[in-house]
Amino acid sequence: MKSSRAAKTPRKKPSKLALVNGEMCGLCEGCSAVCPANAIDVLEAFVVVIADKCTGCGTCLKVCPVGAISLVER
């Protein structure tokens, strides 16, 4: 499987998690391209956030053209 190059494992479990609204997402893949933890995978028809990798940093929110991503409490 993938190496853990970008996946910094935080000491404490992060309090937030990115959530992609599949009804709004248009699959531009910008969020995946900027995710510092490599936590967002793009499959054929949808985007998945890998909860174990997501640090809740919110970088992905900045590039979503439709505002489909939000941070939720874990």
Next chain:
Amino acid sequence: MSSDNHIIVVGAGPAGSSTALAAVRAGASVTIVDRKTNVGIPVQCGEAIGKLGPSIAEIEIPPESIRAPIRGFRVYSPGLVSVDFAYNEPNGYVLDRRVFDKELFARATEAGADSLLGARVIDLTRTIGTVDGIVVRHQGERKTLKAKVVVGADGTNSEIARLTGLRRALKPADLDSCYAYEMTNCDLEFSDLMEFLLGSQVCPRGYIWIFPKGEGRSNVGIGVGGGFGTKTAREYLDHFLKHHEVARRQLSKAKVIECRVGALPVCGPNEKNVVDGALLVGDAAGHVHPITGGGMGYAVVCGSIAGKVAAQCASEGQVTASRLKEYEIQWRKRYGEEFNRSLKLRELLIQAEDETLDKLAGLVTGESVVRLAAAKKIKILVKATATGDTKLIALMNGLRKLRMV
């Protein structure tokens, strides 16, 4: 499939198909792999291309993909001073990317390339550090495909770039966050000019485009700098369509027939695009104009270079980075300086305030900007100096350094 000079191209967009075509023409055996099962869909693009790129790449633009011949463009400054940049004859086209991508892909396969659709790359295989294949998920199974050279033409969010370590995660500001509509019932002022609108209120670090597609149709979109502005790209575009006078004039009756999103790497090419056994082309390599966001021309030219070099190296059995570097040398020779200059120009434009851009546009409005004679340029510089506006003079000095004026 497993011949000695086999090349795998990941991604069946213009970059991938032109790479495959060039490699097949040079005698290699090629498989094009794409994650999607429908090539060309969804469209994530303004769909404009110049004539030059395809002609250099020896690729005929599929006639059935051409929607409108284009002579040039009109730029509106933030205060709506317009500057035209147009030739007398068409020098480019607005395309239907669904047809364009599909046709290039079809031609690559007709020339001899194999295809594997619906296959998502999950890993690379290596022998003593040299990439020699990919691992994909295809129809629920894990499969390994071997190759002498792996070409990553898999776009902004390139998995090959990530797996080869040629690109780490991008920063939001490296991207333009794009949203676009394909529209009908448009009443455009020009059928053969593209329109661009600048301004921090209209679109922070980026522009809105209106591209004619013939028969009252258009591609209207926006590219906002990642992390810039206060709204999403879609909100900026919708606001423009509702409230902006340029939109009201031309698009008040327009109807949306397609919504599109995209993410464009406008940060310039990657520092390195080759490793042992693999290379990158197109958006994956950062081959996108940092200001216009145009990438198809670069993609087909760099793709054709990549295809030839990859085929040559594969047939010789020498696929180390130092051999594949020939590709890097050749594309940099053609476009390296262009990318460098555009990046610097972009910095100037980002720093310029709306008012300064208006003044600059005021100096050149009404002129034929395509062939500004040296005397005209000096006149413009003199006029700029005469305004005594320090910001405008600073911008002009910056442009002079880049030999733009």
